[in-house]
Amino acid sequence: MPDEQKSQRATLRALFEAQPILRAHELRTAGVAAQTIARALDDGELDRIARGLYQRHGASIETDQALAEVAKRIPKGVIAMLSALAYHQLTDQMPRRVWIALGKSDWSPAPS
Structure with missing residues:
Protein backbone atom coordinates (compact mmCIF):
# COMPACT_ATOMS: atom_id res chain seq x y z
CA MET A 1 0.00 0.00 0.00
CA PRO A 2 1.56 3.36 -1.00
CA ASP A 3 2.35 5.94 1.69
CA GLU A 4 -0.30 8.31 0.33
CA GLN A 5 -2.90 5.53 0.55
CA LYS A 6 -1.93 4.81 4.16
CA SER A 7 -2.21 8.45 5.14
CA GLN A 8 -5.61 8.75 3.47
CA ARG A 9 -6.82 5.64 5.26
CA ALA A 10 -5.50 7.04 8.56
CA THR A 11 -7.32 10.32 7.85
CA LEU A 12 -10.47 8.36 7.09
CA ARG A 13 -10.27 6.48 10.39
CA ALA A 14 -9.58 9.66 12.36
CA LEU A 15 -12.59 11.39 10.80
CA PHE A 16 -14.89 8.51 11.72
CA GLU A 17 -13.57 8.47 15.27
CA ALA A 18 -14.65 12.11 15.58
CA GLN A 19 -18.07 11.76 13.89
CA PRO A 20 -20.23 8.66 13.45
CA ILE A 21 -21.72 9.63 10.06
CA LEU A 22 -19.93 11.51 7.29
CA ARG A 23 -20.83 12.67 3.80
CA ALA A 24 -18.60 11.84 0.83
CA HIS A 25 -18.12 15.56 0.28
CA GLU A 26 -16.75 15.97 3.81
CA LEU A 27 -14.34 13.09 3.28
CA ARG A 28 -13.09 14.48 -0.04
CA THR A 29 -12.68 17.96 1.49
CA ALA A 30 -10.50 16.38 4.21
CA GLY A 31 -8.25 14.90 1.52
CA VAL A 32 -9.64 11.38 1.22
CA ALA A 33 -9.91 10.31 -2.42
CA ALA A 34 -13.00 8.58 -3.79
CA GLN A 35 -10.87 5.48 -4.51
CA THR A 36 -9.91 5.29 -0.81
CA ILE A 37 -13.58 5.43 0.16
CA ALA A 38 -14.38 2.68 -2.37
CA ARG A 39 -11.55 0.49 -1.05
CA ALA A 40 -12.70 1.01 2.54
CA LEU A 41 -16.19 -0.11 1.46
CA ASP A 42 -14.75 -3.16 -0.33
CA ASP A 43 -12.59 -4.04 2.69
CA GLY A 44 -15.65 -3.87 4.95
CA GLU A 45 -14.33 -0.95 6.97
CA LEU A 46 -17.21 1.37 5.99
CA ASP A 47 -20.93 0.94 5.36
CA ARG A 48 -22.83 3.06 2.85
CA ILE A 49 -26.07 3.98 4.62
CA ALA A 50 -27.41 6.24 1.85
CA ARG A 51 -26.16 7.87 -1.31
CA GLY A 52 -23.03 9.81 -0.34
CA LEU A 53 -23.46 8.95 3.37
CA TYR A 54 -21.12 6.59 5.24
CA GLN A 55 -20.50 5.19 8.70
CA ARG A 56 -17.95 2.80 10.18
CA HIS A 57 -18.78 -0.86 9.78
CA GLY A 58 -20.22 -2.28 12.96
CA ALA A 59 -21.01 1.13 14.45
CA SER A 60 -23.84 0.97 16.91
CA ILE A 61 -27.10 2.30 15.52
CA GLU A 62 -28.39 5.04 17.74
CA THR A 63 -32.07 5.61 18.43
CA ASP A 64 -31.79 8.95 16.65
Missing part, protein backbone atom coordinates in the same frame (compact mmCIF):
# COMPACT_ATOMS: atom_id res chain seq x y z
CA GLN A 65 -29.98 7.53 13.59
CA ALA A 66 -32.67 8.82 11.21
CA LEU A 67 -32.30 12.35 12.59
CA ALA A 68 -28.52 12.17 12.19
CA GLU A 69 -28.84 10.98 8.60
CA VAL A 70 -31.28 13.76 7.72
CA ALA A 71 -29.04 16.36 9.38
CA LYS A 72 -26.10 15.18 7.26
CA ARG A 73 -28.10 14.98 4.03
CA ILE A 74 -29.78 18.38 4.51
CA PRO A 75 -27.28 20.54 6.41
CA LYS A 76 -29.41 23.71 6.22
CA GLY A 77 -32.52 21.91 7.47
CA VAL A 78 -33.78 22.22 11.03
CA ILE A 79 -35.42 19.26 12.76
CA ALA A 80 -38.95 20.53 13.44
CA MET A 81 -42.44 19.80 14.68
CA LEU A 82 -43.18 16.31 15.97
CA SER A 83 -39.62 15.10 15.26
CA ALA A 84 -38.15 17.81 17.48
CA LEU A 85 -40.71 17.19 20.21
CA ALA A 86 -39.98 13.45 20.19
CA TYR A 87 -36.20 14.05 20.27
CA HIS A 88 -36.55 16.27 23.34
CA GLN A 89 -39.00 13.80 24.90
CA LEU A 90 -41.79 16.37 25.03
CA THR A 91 -44.37 14.04 23.50
CA ASP A 92 -45.22 10.38 23.65
CA GLN A 93 -45.92 10.18 19.91
CA MET A 94 -43.39 8.61 17.58
CA PRO A 95 -43.25 10.40 14.23
CA ARG A 96 -43.46 8.22 11.13
CA ARG A 97 -41.29 10.67 9.22
CA VAL A 98 -38.59 13.15 10.06
CA TRP A 99 -39.97 16.68 9.92
CA ILE A 100 -37.57 19.41 8.81
CA ALA A 101 -37.92 23.12 8.22
CA LEU A 102 -36.17 24.89 5.34
CA GLY A 103 -35.71 28.55 4.56
CA LYS A 104 -37.66 30.10 1.69
CA SER A 105 -34.64 30.22 -0.61
CA ASP A 106 -33.07 26.92 0.46
CA TRP A 107 -32.81 23.94 -1.86
CA SER A 108 -35.67 21.52 -1.37
CA PRO A 109 -34.46 17.88 -1.31
CA ALA A 110 -36.14 15.18 -3.36
CA PRO A 111 -37.90 12.56 -1.25
CA SER A 112 -36.11 9.21 -1.11
Whole structure:
Protein backbone atom coordinates (compact mmCIF):
# COMPACT_ATOMS: atom_id res chain seq x y z
CA MET A 1 0.00 0.00 0.00
CA PRO A 2 1.56 3.36 -1.00
CA ASP A 3 2.35 5.94 1.69
CA GLU A 4 -0.30 8.31 0.33
CA GLN A 5 -2.90 5.53 0.55
CA LYS A 6 -1.93 4.81 4.16
CA SER A 7 -2.21 8.45 5.14
CA GLN A 8 -5.61 8.75 3.47
CA ARG A 9 -6.82 5.64 5.26
CA ALA A 10 -5.50 7.04 8.56
CA THR A 11 -7.32 10.32 7.85
CA LEU A 12 -10.47 8.36 7.09
CA ARG A 13 -10.27 6.48 10.39
CA ALA A 14 -9.58 9.66 12.36
CA LEU A 15 -12.59 11.39 10.80
CA PHE A 16 -14.89 8.51 11.72
CA GLU A 17 -13.57 8.47 15.27
CA ALA A 18 -14.65 12.11 15.58
CA GLN A 19 -18.07 11.76 13.89
CA PRO A 20 -20.23 8.66 13.45
CA ILE A 21 -21.72 9.63 10.06
CA LEU A 22 -19.93 11.51 7.29
CA ARG A 23 -20.83 12.67 3.80
CA ALA A 24 -18.60 11.84 0.83
CA HIS A 25 -18.12 15.56 0.28
CA GLU A 26 -16.75 15.97 3.81
CA LEU A 27 -14.34 13.09 3.28
CA ARG A 28 -13.09 14.48 -0.04
CA THR A 29 -12.68 17.96 1.49
CA ALA A 30 -10.50 16.38 4.21
CA GLY A 31 -8.25 14.90 1.52
CA VAL A 32 -9.64 11.38 1.22
CA ALA A 33 -9.91 10.31 -2.42
CA ALA A 34 -13.00 8.58 -3.79
CA GLN A 35 -10.87 5.48 -4.51
CA THR A 36 -9.91 5.29 -0.81
CA ILE A 37 -13.58 5.43 0.16
CA ALA A 38 -14.38 2.68 -2.37
CA ARG A 39 -11.55 0.49 -1.05
CA ALA A 40 -12.70 1.01 2.54
CA LEU A 41 -16.19 -0.11 1.46
CA ASP A 42 -14.75 -3.16 -0.33
CA ASP A 43 -12.59 -4.04 2.69
CA GLY A 44 -15.65 -3.87 4.95
CA GLU A 45 -14.33 -0.95 6.97
CA LEU A 46 -17.21 1.37 5.99
CA ASP A 47 -20.93 0.94 5.36
CA ARG A 48 -22.83 3.06 2.85
CA ILE A 49 -26.07 3.98 4.62
CA ALA A 50 -27.41 6.24 1.85
CA ARG A 51 -26.16 7.87 -1.31
CA GLY A 52 -23.03 9.81 -0.34
CA LEU A 53 -23.46 8.95 3.37
CA TYR A 54 -21.12 6.59 5.24
CA GLN A 55 -20.50 5.19 8.70
CA ARG A 56 -17.95 2.80 10.18
CA HIS A 57 -18.78 -0.86 9.78
CA GLY A 58 -20.22 -2.28 12.96
CA ALA A 59 -21.01 1.13 14.45
CA SER A 60 -23.84 0.97 16.91
CA ILE A 61 -27.10 2.30 15.52
CA GLU A 62 -28.39 5.04 17.74
CA THR A 63 -32.07 5.61 18.43
CA ASP A 64 -31.79 8.95 16.65
CA GLN A 65 -29.98 7.53 13.59
CA ALA A 66 -32.67 8.82 11.21
CA LEU A 67 -32.30 12.35 12.59
CA ALA A 68 -28.52 12.17 12.19
CA GLU A 69 -28.84 10.98 8.60
CA VAL A 70 -31.28 13.76 7.72
CA ALA A 71 -29.04 16.36 9.38
CA LYS A 72 -26.10 15.18 7.26
CA ARG A 73 -28.10 14.98 4.03
CA ILE A 74 -29.78 18.38 4.51
CA PRO A 75 -27.28 20.54 6.41
CA LYS A 76 -29.41 23.71 6.22
CA GLY A 77 -32.52 21.91 7.47
CA VAL A 78 -33.78 22.22 11.03
CA ILE A 79 -35.42 19.26 12.76
CA ALA A 80 -38.95 20.53 13.44
CA MET A 81 -42.44 19.80 14.68
CA LEU A 82 -43.18 16.31 15.97
CA SER A 83 -39.62 15.10 15.26
CA ALA A 84 -38.15 17.81 17.48
CA LEU A 85 -40.71 17.19 20.21
CA ALA A 86 -39.98 13.45 20.19
CA TYR A 87 -36.20 14.05 20.27
CA HIS A 88 -36.55 16.27 23.34
CA GLN A 89 -39.00 13.80 24.90
CA LEU A 90 -41.79 16.37 25.03
CA THR A 91 -44.37 14.04 23.50
CA ASP A 92 -45.22 10.38 23.65
CA GLN A 93 -45.92 10.18 19.91
CA MET A 94 -43.39 8.61 17.58
CA PRO A 95 -43.25 10.40 14.23
CA ARG A 96 -43.46 8.22 11.13
CA ARG A 97 -41.29 10.67 9.22
CA VAL A 98 -38.59 13.15 10.06
CA TRP A 99 -39.97 16.68 9.92
CA ILE A 100 -37.57 19.41 8.81
CA ALA A 101 -37.92 23.12 8.22
CA LEU A 102 -36.17 24.89 5.34
CA GLY A 103 -35.71 28.55 4.56
CA LYS A 104 -37.66 30.10 1.69
CA SER A 105 -34.64 30.22 -0.61
CA ASP A 106 -33.07 26.92 0.46
CA TRP A 107 -32.81 23.94 -1.86
CA SER A 108 -35.67 21.52 -1.37
CA PRO A 109 -34.46 17.88 -1.31
CA ALA A 110 -36.14 15.18 -3.36
CA PRO A 111 -37.90 12.56 -1.25
CA SER A 112 -36.11 9.21 -1.11
